[in-house]
Amino acid sequence: MQSVENRIKEKAAELLTTKKVDLLIGFERGTMPLRASPAFIYDEADIEKLAWNSFCEMNLARYLTRITSKRVGIIAKGCDSRAIAALVVEGQVKREQIMIIGVPCPGMVDRRKIEKEIKGEIDKVEEKKGEIIVKGNNFEKVFKKNNYLYPCCKVCKHGNPSIYDILIGEKVKENSKVDEYAEITEYEKKSPDKRWEFFEKEVSKCIRCYACRQACPMCYCEECFVDSFHPKWVDKSLDFSDIAIWHIMRVYHQTGRCVSCGACERACPMQINLRFLTEKINKDVKVYFNFEAGLDLSVNPPLAAFDIKDREDFIDTC
Amino acid sequence: MKVKEPKIVAFLCNWCSYAGADLAGVSRIQYPPNIRVIRVPCSSRVNPLFILKALQEGVDGVLVAGCHPGDCHYISGNYLARRKFTIFKNLLDYLGIEKDRVHFTWISAAEGARFAEIVKEVTERVKKLGPVKRLVKNRSA
Numbered sequence: 001m002q003s004v005e006n007r008i009k010e011k012a013a014e015l016l017t018t019k020k021v022d023l024l025i026g027f028e029r030g031t032m033p034l035r036a037s038p039a040f041i042y043d044e045a046d047i048e049k050l051a052w053n054s055f056c057e058m059n060l061a062r063y064l065t066r067i068t069s070k071r072v073g074i075i076a077k078g079c080d081s082r083a084i085a086a087l088v089v090e091g092q093v094k095r096e097q098i099m100i101i102g103v104p105c106p107g108m109v110d111r112r113k114i115e116k117e118i119k120g121e122i123d124k125v126e127e128k129k130g131e132i133i134v135k136g137n138n139f140e141k142v143f144k145k146n147n148y149l150y151p152c153c154k155v156c157k158h159g160n161p162s163i164y165d166i167l168i169g170e171k172v173k174e175n176s177k178v179d180e181y182a183e184i185t186e187y188e189k190k191s192p193d194k195r196w197e198f199f200e201k202e203v204s205k206c207i208r209c210y211a212c213r214q215a216c217p218m219c220y221c222e223e224c225f226v227d228s229f230h231p232k233w234v235d236k237s238l239d240f241s242d243i244a245i246w247h248i249m250r251v252y253h254q255t256g257r258c259v260s261c262g263a264c265e266r267a268c269p270m271q272i273n274l275r276f277l278t279e280k281i282n283k284d285v286k287v288y289f290n291f292e293a294g295l296d297l298s299v300n301p302p303l304a305a306f307d308i309k310d311r312e313d314f315i316d317t318c
Numbered sequence: 319m320k321v322k323e324p325k326i327v328a329f330l331c332n333w334c335s336y337a338g339a340d341l342a343g344v345s346r347i348q349y350p351p352n353i354r355v356i357r358v359p360c361s362s363r364v365n366p367l368f369i370l371k372a373l374q375e376g377v378d379g380v381l382v383a384g385c386h387p388g389d390c391h392y393i394s395g396n397y398l399a400r401r402k403f404t405i406f407k408n409l410l411d412y413l414g415i416e417k418d419r420v421h422f423t424w425i426s427a428a429e430g431a432r433f434a435e436i437v438k439e440v441t442e443r444v445k446k447l448g449p450v451k452r453l454v455k456n457r458s459a
Contacts, residue, residue, distance in 0.1 A: 188412065196414025196452060225367060233367055241374045241455040248409065249367055255405050284408050289401070303405075306397035308387070314407045315400075316423040316436065 004169040005052040021073035027056040033122045034111040057108040059261040061217035077105035079261035081161035082294025083217035102164025104172040107153035152262030155180040181283040205270040215267035218257045251277040256302035324378035324444045328353045333391035335383035341430030349434035350441040362399035366406045373453045379444035386424040418443040
């Protein structure tokens with residue numbers, strides 16, 4: 001991966017010196033091992049900071065709706081590019097303002113899984129051909145990358161960027177046979193009481209920090225329904241019903257927009273399983289409207305469109 | 319033991335379903351008095367949040383009714399509503415909220431009798447479920 005990192009730096013230098021972009025959003029090494037953080041490069045001098053490794057998990061499209069620079073370069077994995085495309089379709093960013101530097105993504109590593117298996121403090125992390133080598137004071141452990149991917153990366157079908165201006169690195173082989181909704185199909189088979197029990201268990205962990213919303217590239221509303229005081233829809237309480245309404249509506253608002261990047265789940269400090277909500281919506285959108293977000297700039301999001309022949313098997317006919 | 323009468327909120331579209339309810343009234347058709355009607359401009363005006371809020375406040379059932387597909391006063395409002403509620407209804411079911419709590423239907427301005435039928439049917443189904451428990455706000459806590 002080293003070479004990809006170098007090529008990103010080269011491209012970044014070229015774009016910034018020729019003033020093709022005013023700002024480049026990429027990744028840099030985090031202050032902790034096993035972590036990366038977003039980098040905002042305005043100046044060529046900072047280009048050395050840029051990094052590309054197995055921990056570049058954040059969805060950088062998140063920042064596009066908040067910046068004021070005129071021309072922005074952005075490093076985009078498969079999911080980032082899908083989010084950018086979805087934002088373009090929704091009119092939130094202008095395609096011509098964004099220079100997308102696509103980087104095919106082989107999946108990102110779930111640091112929580114690695115941290116769980118390690119006792120003691122991690123000093124250094126190295127990466128070599130599909131292996132993560134974690135070094136500490138008096139230990140060294142090798143992890144096979146493929147076994148430690150994020151759940152969303154394991155079943156990802158869109159590792160290659162859907163839209164890009166420049167592509168860096170080899171396209172990855174996409175796993176088109178995997179059933180990304182297998183878990184959801186399995187879950188649907190449970191009884192309603194069991195499903196409610198699980199929903200209750202997961203959602204009760206929530207502390208209403210809204211990190212899921214803040215991390216999500218598609219949550220850009222100026223005022224979220226949950227923050228609205230007039231009218232006040234949801235009380236600022238820890239009553240289960242309020243938490244549940246927050247989660248139901250958050251996921252409902254993602255209909256036909258969620259790009260399955262898993263940012264919400266990674267951001268959650270309480271480690272709530274949010275995928276079981278978002279993936280259900282994605283599955284239904286796929287089944288009912290044959291749509292996946294962020295793949296095609298010419299298709300309207302499903303809830304902004306309709307077809308006279310849409311299914312209506314949920315309608316009561318007495 | 320006496321069964322507690324359920325409370326049902328009905329969101330009726332101004333142009334068809336509300337007029338349908340009106341027709342049921344002026345035609346003196348009997349239907350259960352369990353529904354409380356809220357008039358909305360169009361079925362697509364109904365934000366799923368309204369439905370959750372109603373359930374949270376202790377309403378036992380919700381009915382949303384709009385013009386038949388093709389008859390929308392705003393040309394396509396009910397088509398958009400249909401897509402919204404396809405997703406929303408499936409989501410509620412998926413989470414484990416009883417299927418019969420929330421109902422959607424089309425009622426035209428000429429279908430007073432059908433309106434009464436629907437209300438009867440919905441009231442019966444909601445009664446069978448008993449009082450709403452899931453999603454209700456615990457006021458004492």
